[in-house]
Amino acid sequence: MMRFPGKLLGRSLGRRTPGRPHRFAESPVLQLRLPSWRSYLFSVMFLVFFLALIGRSFYLQILNTDFLQGKGDSRYRRDLEISASRGRILDRNGEILGISTPMRSIWAIPGDTNLSPEQLQKLAQLLKADSRELARKLNTDRNFVWLQRQVPPEAAQQIAGEKFPGVHQENEYRRFYPTGDMTAHIVGFTSVDDKGLEGVELAFQSNLMGMNGSRSVIRDRRGQIVEDVGSIRYPLDGKDIHLALDSKIQYLAYSTLKKAIAENRAKAGGVVVVDTKTGEILALANWPTYNPNNREQLSGAPLRNRAVTDSFEPGSTLKPFTAALALEKGKYRYDSIINCAPGRITINGATISDPHPHGALTLAQVIQKSSNVGMARVAASFTPQEMWDMFASVGFGKQPGLGFPGEVPGRLRPWNKWRPIEQATMAYGHGISVSLMQLARSYTVFARDGDLIPLSLIRIENGDLVSGTQVFSPQTAREMRAMLELAVQPGGTAPRARVPGYRVAGKTGTAYKIEGGAYAKKYVASFVGIVPASDPRLVIAVMIDEPGGSGYYGGTVAGPVFATVAAGALRTFGIPPDAPVTIQARQENVPGTPETTATRLAQGPELMETPTGGPL
């Protein structure tokens, strides 16, 4: 191509005759006649060039556009993740039980980190880690290592300031539990990656979890965001969970339980407080417990939420159900006389006995004095199926369905496999096992008018909407409450469960533990109480496992725990006293001479007809 002008010039020079003048306007070049193939050649060449250009642009713009666009975007466009935070866990009054706050996680690309020994020392010091350990971590051929996760923001800023090569940071949320071991079992905890592993954190994982958002932006040379491109996907923060838990009552339950366990040198224990109007779980305390803020400890037996994952033979605390069934079937009245002498009964070769032999007792007194023989006699009047139906309908043998991980259904064998002795022992709570949660729930039947309501971990806004299934008639429930009040009166099994100023209905339980298939000389002391007995608001169930002190009876070990928790909970809720305080005060001074309706009920049937202000 470059040769044509040269040729042209040479030819024109050759044609010029030297010396002959010519006018400037008439250039000899213009007089040249060019061969026509030249112009054709040029036209064709231009055409080919343009076609090549069009083809090239087609290739770039249409065929190869994705690749090129991607390359271009990667030069200036960045996809940013917008992190969403996990929902908080709050108690019923809005106090924080679990909250996430961002921390920095330090990671490194081992190939890029060429730290001098001094730098390594400095980094280890800032991370509060061992420098040899750190060197070992960095000495791998992997592309990515976590140096330390969830470092406090201040330390992270210092690390960033040192500008260690190949050491990077990113935001990560860390979960904090300000109430620590007190609420550990109910709240649970999360993994390092913010996934719920236990308790409410696991049960409500899908609600608590946030959805990260994303946006793509254009960044300038200084790394500042200049423009949003495309659409933004906004992050969805996790929802807050308002538990039914009242942290004041929880603290009271927890600290009282802890003290009682230390005093009685017990192995374990639990307290459950349930609101009888709504079925809300106001407190759930277990011992032993753990601190969810300390990750190194998160293993082993203390993690077990015993109140829902462990079942035990409750013993006498189940007697009221047998008695209620007797009332419901019309086979017995509160004042029916049951012969409990001579304190022993033999069924098919097995003997059931009372710790203290009783003579003839009314049904109410059988409950008050907790006579095994009396209960065995009552149970003999039912068919196994009747008893099984009743136990099943108050929720035994079924998971309570709170959503907690590892809830146990307890053990309630099918009725057609029962032996006669089993039916007798089940009447007083042996040969059947329940969790403390189930036990607390079943007592709401007596606290309400004979209906069983589902329990709730979550705060219930409108308690009127709670509906239950009728198990006993309202009349039976009221009579049972009156009987249960007797147990707490002097002459009953749990005078130490009394709460000054309030009428208490409750039942003690002292059960032998099974070890290796046989009953060992170890006990489970329990107490389940209902306060105030005139218009029940709370059911409190206490269980102390293997009390090792001088006393092991439910009334002496678990009763006082109940009394302390109940007194505090009633005060917290501002529930007015329903027993004359003055009489209660006199009782403190002169024990053994109370003059309340409940004791009169126990003394004789004729007074049952005219109770004054009583629950009947």
Add this chain to the structure above:
Amino acid sequence: MLRLNMLLMLFSVFCALATVTSQHKARQLFQALELEQERARQLDIEFGQLQLELSTWAAHPRIEQIARERLKMRVPDPAHIIIARSGTPGNAP
């Protein structure tokens, strides 16, 4: 003809400058917005941290300890409690 061309050229130069200016302003505003959003996020985080701190200070064991030991508070015995009932005077037990 020449005059019109000159005019159009001036006009297009003016438009070009205006575009540049408004783009610049838009970016400035965008960065300001970005900064404020970042500040909002930081405040949000700080709020969370303060909440955490608050609940640490207001922990029940601490309150009980201070109430009992430093302030010498105690629960009154039932004999010293007077219940005031609303509505029905004289009906109290």
